[in-house]
Amino acid sequence: MKLICSKSNLLTGVQTVAKAVPNKTTMSILECILIDARDAEIKLMANDMELGIETIIEGEIAEKGIVALDAKIFLEIVRKLPDSEITIVTEDTLKTTITCEKSKFKKNLSSSLTFFESIFCCHWYFTRFLLQKPYFFVNPIPKHI
Numbered sequence: 001m002k003l004i005c006s007k008s009n010l011l012t013g014v015q016t017v018a019k020a021v022p023n024k025t026t027m028s029i030l031e032c033i034l035i036d037a038r039d040a041e042i043k044l045m046a047n048d049m050e051l052g053i054e055t056i057i058e059g060e061i062a063e064k065g066i067v068a069l070d071a072k073i074f075l076e077i078v079r080k081l082p083d084s085e086i087t088i089v090t091e092d093t094l095k096t097t098i099t100c101e102k103s104k105f106k107k108n109l110s111s112s113l114t115f116f117e118s119i120f121c122c123h124w125y126f127t128r129f130l131l132q133k134p135y136f137f138v139n140p141i142p143k144h145i
Contacts, residue, residue, distance in 0.1 A: 006059070016044075017053045
């Protein structure tokens with residue numbers, strides 16, 4: 001995966017979805033922000049099993065892909081970068097590189113969170129989140145009653 005976006009767009013999106021990341025959890029996938037660049041848009045997603053937040057940011061997708069990055073580390077890196085274009089590249093070896101001007105950060109995904117586990121777990125948790133909660137729909141009361 002390779003994507004390029006401005007710092008302001010990325011920071012706004014990461015700060016928005018980071019609100020759904022729990023402080024402490026036993027499931028490492030919930031401590032991550034999922035970056036989904038498989039379609040024509042860049043989606044950022046996070047979930048704490050009760051609250052799920054998804055946002056779309058503007059940017060250029062050079063190579064399509066998906067990756068889950070630790071939310072706290074990712075947010076701190078994005079905050080510290082200069083106001084310029086940010087490039088995020090994820091290799092097949094599960095190494096993610098974040099580059100902005102002269103700054104370069106390399107992050108290895110932990111062995112407990114492989115690429116396929118991140119995809120499976122996120123989709124499973126988001127689906128479970130949607131199916132567990134009761135949803136209520138209210139119809140307006142007709143005026144003739």
